[in-house]
Amino acid sequence: MLAAPDAQEGGEPEPALLPGELAFCALLLLLSLFLLWQAHGISGFESLTSAGMFPMLAAATMVVTGAVFSWQSLRRGPSNVSGQGNWQAFVVQITPPIWVGFTLAVCLYMLALPRLGFLGASFLFLLMSMRLLGSQRWLLNVGVSVVTLAAIYGVFQTIFSVVLPKGSWLQNLFR
């Protein structure tokens, strides 16, 4: 498990940067500046009670704190990765292949939900991702998927009256 770096503001030695941490901090700082600019665009400085004033205060807080932790990260020096380039270390430690594969599967699932419907998309996602994560027993995977989906469908659709996506492709097929 990757250890999240604790920012030790006391006198203890601080842990080395994780791969990509400095870039992430810089991106957050850029995001804060963009949001401050957007907040200013709401109503400028027309009044201290305008619609944009409180968002500007919040965004300014983000800019200041973003600058502080970016500076702290910069001072902590390069990430402690022996014999690996920064990009390679990022791929290995932060976004390993299984992480990328699973995240892609989740993205596909989200895109498939309105098209295949909840039951179809979820069933395919469960089977695919269980296999991807290393569960080799197909029968168990199918059984768990069917039982869980039946329970979720029953509880949400019947008891809570939540209309789960039916799937535009399936509806067109049976029209």
Add this chain to the structure above:
Amino acid sequence: MMQALEFFLMSWTDPYLLFLTAAGTFAGIYIGAIPGLSVTMAVSILISFTFKWHVNEALTLISGIFLGGVYGGSRSAILLNIPGAPAAIATGLDGYPMAKRGEAGTAIGLTTVVSVIGGFVGIAALAVAAPALSEFALKFAPRDYLMLAIWGILLVGALSGGSLVKGIFAGALGILISMVGLDPMTAEHRFTFGHVQMTAGISYVAAMIGFFGVAEVLMQLHELKTRAVRQDVSRIVPSWARVRKHLPLSMRASAIGVVVGALPGAGGDIAALMAYDHAKRTVKNPTRPFGQGAEEGLVAPESANNAAVGGAYIPMLTLGIPGDAVTAVIIGALYIHGLKPGPMLMIETPHLFWFIVGSLVLANCFLLIFGLTGIKLFAKIVETPKPILLPLILVLCAVGAYAVNNNPVDVYWMLGFGIFGYFLKLYGFQVGPVILGMILGPLMDKSYRQAMISAEGKPAQFAAEFLSSPLSAVILAALLLTIFSQTAWWRRWRGTA
């Protein structure tokens, strides 16, 4: 007096009302325990069934769902580190480390008992001190609400053991996310980027599921090969000695819960965090260090958030002001049932007040029964191999986010926040302050503008008013102390003291 007792016992003696209270408590616990289904959502959905019912039937069901839902959120926090509701964020800080060591049964048993204790303290406060506490809450000015909300966010950032600077950043980010949409006062577009779909804002439930559910699943991918810890659920009911040991802390935390719960806008979430902070500061020898599975880290927030339920009813019934998001939904339901929560409710229909108190006491008794049973099934969740468990949680998260508005866009938001939350967590940012910022952002915006208007738009007068009343000064001092306690100076001073 006899009439009050008669109404108090009504839900105990009527079999149908008894059944509805039990059903509401049971449903509240299990819905609250499902990751992504908050107690607000449970109350919102289940309350819609009651609109055609008799008011007494509706009130008993609501009482059960509210108490059960607040408690149920702790189960997913302990077993999966995914709080069922913001009120359970603090519970996961020590509950999850206990579950990782196989002590989920002990954690849930202790949580149940102290939740019931907290619940009784809250209900007793509601019955005895409702009018007095309501008057106290009335003294809070908008600037006090603003400071309370800032304090709440700071506490999450400071308490979770991470960097305060990153905690403040995360809180401010949450506030900005809550600003997306139309300004409630002037209807100006804020951060909508010209998209009509953005004018409705971003659902905090979708964000909460993303930051806590999806991000946790993505984090767990690094631990796929770690074998699931076998949970010891053979002894769930805590020993009397253990309960007695924690009773003083539970009572103090319950008192915090009642007072904070009674403050309009500040519900069980802030109460739980404040109680956790109190425990951290006052308990010298916890069972384990805080954040690593201290029993005191469970006792304090769980006593407080259930005590806050009784506290939240106080301003709701006596002033018509919601104590938190759930009571806001309940107030809406009471109006639909033809009741007008507020001072006149106590004068015109005092019997309803005692009926509600009686129903809450009954629901709290059911909480003890249902809370101490069925844990083995829940514990099995964490023993499930991760390659099977993680995809299942992901599907549950997707359904939870979709169910908020029946809108697939919320599912996309959830995924986006989940991936963003993964990187935040990985690089040492706490996601709790983001969620709290999202929930408290609108209140802070409104309070800031009201406070500034009352200071005639003059920044110097605005700043001076923070010292104008003892109440504001006390909150300001507490806020500053929280910031100061995170600095190196404080640590050095504590080290030499």
